[in-house]
Amino acid sequence: MTEAIVAPIKLAEALRLAGQALLLDDRAYATVYDAKYPLRRGFTILLVILLTVGVALAIGLALDIVVTPRLDLVETAVFETLTETTWYQETSTQSPDFATSFKQLYTVAWQIAYMVGQAPSWLGTLTGFLVTLIVSLLSWFIYGSLAYGIGRWLGGQGNYQQFMGTLALAYAPKLLLVAMVIPGMTLGGIVAWWLLLTKYQAVKHTYNLSWERNLAVVLIPYLIIGLTLFGLLLFTVAYGLSQVPGLDTAIRFLSFIKQ
Amino acid sequence: MQTAWRKYNAILRLETEPFLAIKQAQDGLWWALRLFFVISLILGLGKWVALGEALGQATLAEQVQTLASQVERTGTQIEQAGANMSGLSEQFLGQPIRGIGSFLTRDVTEFLTGLETQVIALEPPLGVRPSRIVKLFGDWLSTPFQLMANWLPFTLLVMVIAKLWGGRGTLRQHLSLTALAVAPQLLAVLTFVPPTSVMRIALGIFGQTLSLVVAIWSLAILLKAVTIAHEIELKKSALILIGAFVVLYIALPIALIMVTSYILF
Numbered sequence: 001m002t003e004a005i006v007a008p009i010k011l012a013e014a015l016r017l018a019g020q021a022l023l024l025d026d027r028a029y030a031t032v033y034d035a036k037y038p039l040r041r042g043f044t045i046l047l048v049i050l051l052t053v054g055v056a057l058a059i060g061l062a063l064d065i066v067v068t069p070r071l072d073l074v075e076t077a078v079f080e081t082l083t084e085t086t087w088y089q090e091t092s093t094q095s096p097d098f099a100t101s102f103k104q105l106y107t108v109a110w111q112i113a114y115m116v117g118q119a120p121s122w123l124g125t126l127t128g129f130l131v132t133l134i135v136s137l138l139s140w141f142i143y144g145s146l147a148y149g150i151g152r153w154l155g156g157q158g159n160y161q162q163f164m165g166t167l168a169l170a171y172a173p174k175l176l177l178v179a180m181v182i183p184g185m186t187l188g189g190i191v192a193w194w195l196l197l198t199k200y201q202a203v204k205h206t207y208n209l210s211w212e213r214n215l216a217v218v219l220i221p222y223l224i225i226g227l228t229l230f231g232l233l234l235f236t237v238a239y240g241l242s243q244v245p246g247l248d249t250a251i252r253f254l255s256f257i258k259q
Numbered sequence: 260m261q262t263a264w265r266k267y268n269a270i271l272r273l274e275t276e277p278f279l280a281i282k283q284a285q286d287g288l289w290w291a292l293r294l295f296f297v298i299s300l301i302l303g304l305g306k307w308v309a310l311g312e313a314l315g316q317a318t319l320a321e322q323v324q325t326l327a328s329q330v331e332r333t334g335t336q337i338e339q340a341g342a343n344m345s346g347l348s349e350q351f352l353g354q355p356i357r358g359i360g361s362f363l364t365r366d367v368t369e370f371l372t373g374l375e376t377q378v379i380a381l382e383p384p385l386g387v388r389p390s391r392i393v394k395l396f397g398d399w400l401s402t403p404f405q406l407m408a409n410w411l412p413f414t415l416l417v418m419v420i421a422k423l424w425g426g427r428g429t430l431r432q433h434l435s436l437t438a439l440a441v442a443p444q445l446l447a448v449l450t451f452v453p454p455t456s457v458m459r460i461a462l463g464i465f466g467q468t469l470s471l472v473v474a475i476w477s478l479a480i481l482l483k484a485v486t487i488a489h490e491i492e493l494k495k496s497a498l499i500l501i502g503a504f505v506v507l508y509i510a511l512p513i514a515l516i517m518v519t520s521y522i523l524f
Contacts, residue, residue, distance in 0.1 A: 023288055024431045067390035070381045179404070183390075184397025188408035196415070200430060211422055
């Protein structure tokens with residue numbers, strides 16, 4: 001193993017490999033697969049990809065602010081109008097903490113409105129970036145571990161480090177989010193579709209199975225994760241509804257009538 | 260550039276040579292994607308026809324300004340009418356009619372002028388019209404990504420069916436060649452013209468008619484692409500494309516309805 005492979009990967013090199021992976025080039029996957037520490041190398045590339053996206057989102061935010069109506073002024077104007085009402089004046093006199101709580105609640109409500117309405121805000125962008133970062137890292141770990149298990153079960157030969165390293169490179173399509181730097185730009189789900197392709201290439205390179213098995217390794221983890229999330233959502237809602245008094249009795253009564 | 264142009268023409272003429280060259284080249288996918296992006300961007304040029312509307316549309320501040328001047332004019336007219344009728348009103352009511360005109364010219368106009376100042380402050384720092392251009396530019400640049408997102412599910416399904424029927428092409432080869440089906444889409448540029456006037460609606464209808472021809476041409480390229488990418492017969496490629504269409508637009512929606520009804524009922 002050469003020193004170059006052991007040494008920490010440079011930024012330009014990481015982006016070059018990500019670019020190659022984006023174009024489904026086997027050589028990029030081979031570079032990570034053959035590295036002395038494939039997991040570390042892949043993880044570094046994944047971090048570079050995600051941080052690049054973060055920087056692009058920050059620049060995009062600045063540009064978005066320049067071309068979007070000044071919602072912050074509306075926020076201030078509405079706040080001033082509200083604080084001048086008799087209700088506000090009376091309540092703040094009666095309860096000294098009211099003004100502080102009201103201000104906090106008001107700020108949070110506007111930040112939620114910014115996020116829901118996709119209006120540019122620093123908090124919204126930071127939250128969006130952190131969500132992308134955490135979700136991408138978590139999905140890499142959970143999806144990767146599941147896919148690794150399925151791949152091994154189907155007869156794949158690569159080890160965990162090699163698989164996870166190569167799979168990290170498959171997150172290269174996230175780089176397409178850099179295009180969002182331009183205001184008014186939409187990607188129309190291309191990232192999710194292209195992720196499927198790069199993951200297929202990563203699985204193919206690590207396990208060298210038949211194409212059907214490669215496809216199964218790529219798709220089955222999505223099915224497992226989807227079913228788990230569906231189950232979680234279903235039982236959370238069911239738990240919430242079960243707390244409503246009388247609902248269980250009503251269901252029992254309805255099933256009794258049905259019989 | 261000349262080579263690319265020659266290659267593009269050869270693809271449109273359905274010659275086998277460029278398909279084989281792209282299939283074998285290391286940078287075949289890169290070339291095909293670039294072609295896809297360039298053609299999609301030209302296709303999206305139709306969106307720029309709306310630039311005139313985007314720039315001509317009055318900003319909120321301008322609308323308020325127009326309203327203020329209208330109110331002022333109406334107020335002056337009422338004042339004049341009041342002055343003309345003051346003799347009559349004095350005769351019948353014992354006093355002249357005053358107030359409405361001055362209320363409109365002074366108070367309402369003052370309020371609207373103040374509102375205009377506030378509205379200007381709410382406008383984007385870059386200005387309303389430059390912001391519209393920037394956003395239109397972003398929308399135009401989105402065209403290739405949107406088209407690709409629509410194209411990928413179909414082409415991937417074609418790949419799976421082709422593989423099941425013994426196709427031998429790799430993912431890269433398949434994508435490189437099927438992406439070439441975008442080549443004739445240049446003629447469909449009119450379908451992107453927004454229907455904002457009678458002439459543009461007519462252009463849109465003509466564009467839709469033209470896009471039928473384009474669709475048949477693209478289908479022919481797709482047939483050739485699948486045949487060469489997977490080294491199969493033309494007849495088999497046609498069946499694969501029909502199969503993919505049936506699965507994506509008929510079988511899959513029916514299956515979704517059946518699965519949902521099985522789970523819920």
